[in-house]
Amino acid sequence: MRRLAPLLFLLCSSLAAHSQVRTVEVRTPRPFGYFLGDLVRAQIDIVVEPGFALQAASLPQPGAITYWLDLRTVAVTQDSVSGGSRVRLDLTYQNFYAALDARALEIPGFVVTFVSDTDKGATTAKAQIPPWSFNISPLREVQPPAREDPRTYLRPDGRVASLDTQPLVVGGAGFAAMAVLAFAGLAWDRTWWPFAKRGGRAFAACLRRLRALAERGEDEAAYETALLALHRALDETDGRRVLADDLPAFLTRHPAYARERASLAAFLDASRHSFFGPGPAAAMRRLPLADIVVLTRKLTAIERES
């Protein structure tokens, strides 16, 4: 009897401790039919005495548990049931065991700790979660029957519904038409072919002529032709003949060109010297053909903006 006393005490104390954790229940969706890589879920309900709360540090940590088993997530919910509080652990494991045959694997149990803080001190209670097992199956037959043609091991491709290309073709054609229209608009604005002859872009047409002249080289005839071309563009822009003395009036009527006032004055002066004064050679020294092309390019830009 004297030898029984400590054992009894242990039993009582353990009974007392166990009574603080009332029930532990492990629920799994199914214990079989798992393959390599499958997620294995478990729901563990633990009912404890009121006042006891789960010690979060005692929960298993997500991560590798064994070489073939990972714990992915741990979720805890707590609610009260009649005469106690229920803690529900939702565990998600992932199985990495590459089985060659169907076998049972055991997920190890663990212990969680509950704590009750009172005025008289803290009481802890441990709940032992028992291990549980599930069956896994190999992914393929271990010993498939030999076949003549190894290609017959391959399974036919799954049938895929054929895509309807009609909307893509229509859409593509629509965008291509819009691109052509936009390009036509740009060509109209820049008076590219086939709009080269349209009115209202006198300087643009003049610039094309000047470029052709500049390629031919700088001789006096080409220089005078270039002067005449720019004169005609000025005349067309103003709707009248613009002489050198008319520049201020021209700029009043077309203020956009005012920022080229000095260049225009130089051009008119050179033209005057070329046609009426000392001759084209003197004028070419005052204003080379290249400068006229540069001026016309700037005038073309202003013409487009305005």
Next chain:
Amino acid sequence: MNDIRSGDAMLTDWREAAGRFERAVRGAVVGQDRAIRLLTIALFARGHVLLEGDVGVGKTTLLRAVARALGGAYERIEGTVDMMPSDLIYHTYLANDGRPRVEPGPVLRQSEDLSIFFFNEINRARPQVHSLLLRLMAERSLTAFNREYRFPNLQVFADRNRVEREETFELPAAARDRFLMEIGLEAPRDAEARRALVFDPRFHDTDALIAGIESGVLDHAAMAGIGAAIQHGIQASPAIETYVVALWEALVRPHEAGIRLPGIDMSALIQGGASPRGVAFLVRAARVRAWLEGRDWLVPEDIRAIFPEVMAHRVFLEPIYEMRRSTIVPELCRAVFDTVPAP
């Protein structure tokens, strides 16, 4: 080489003298800078001038001021309905001894020294008088007292009132064509000039005003020589020759040049005119303008600056358009310059 340089220096000196002349006239006649510039051009182009304008705008004052600043002998006559050609040439009267005498009239009185002959209200004189002027203006000569008088320095200035048409005689086309310019004179638009003209007593006494002008700014005897030097000294490039001929063609045949004026049948607008003499006058006057602007070559602006005054009165419209002449011809001139390309 030396000759050319001295000629250039002479032209430069004369250009400065012309500037002084313009300033002197401008001191007495305010707000008429354009008319003064045109009169200066006419003086150096050795051309006769017809001034046209409303009553009291200063036609006579301007011509008197020009005559005063130019210096030289000056004669003036008023046109009347009963005036006869002989009244210009001969002065007939009864002398103290009771016998009739015939002496030189206004034109001959100063004889060959006459530099300005001023014909006031020329449209009041009869066509016979206009005919006499034809030879005087074109050849600067006259036959009287059985001999020929020559007037090498003569310039005829005439003025004409354009308001009245009663008891007036339209100048014959031949007489009009002999005038270098017909200058229309308007009262100044500038408010400052108008205030001065109305309130400044200086402008009320015309005689004192004219007497205040420096006399003989230009050497009138040398005008013919300098006029010729200008005509030889100012170059006309082939481009300007082409331009003037194109202007001429467009003025005479506007419909072929593509000129359109609203409400006018262009092919039936021009009856004639724009004589070769007129176009020669145009280039003469343009050369003088180029010289006054300090250039020794002509530019289109020179032609344009004097074109209406030189050419407008030489264009004869069909009778149906003649009444609207004062609006049609300026528009035609403007359209010609808007159409003919230069260069």
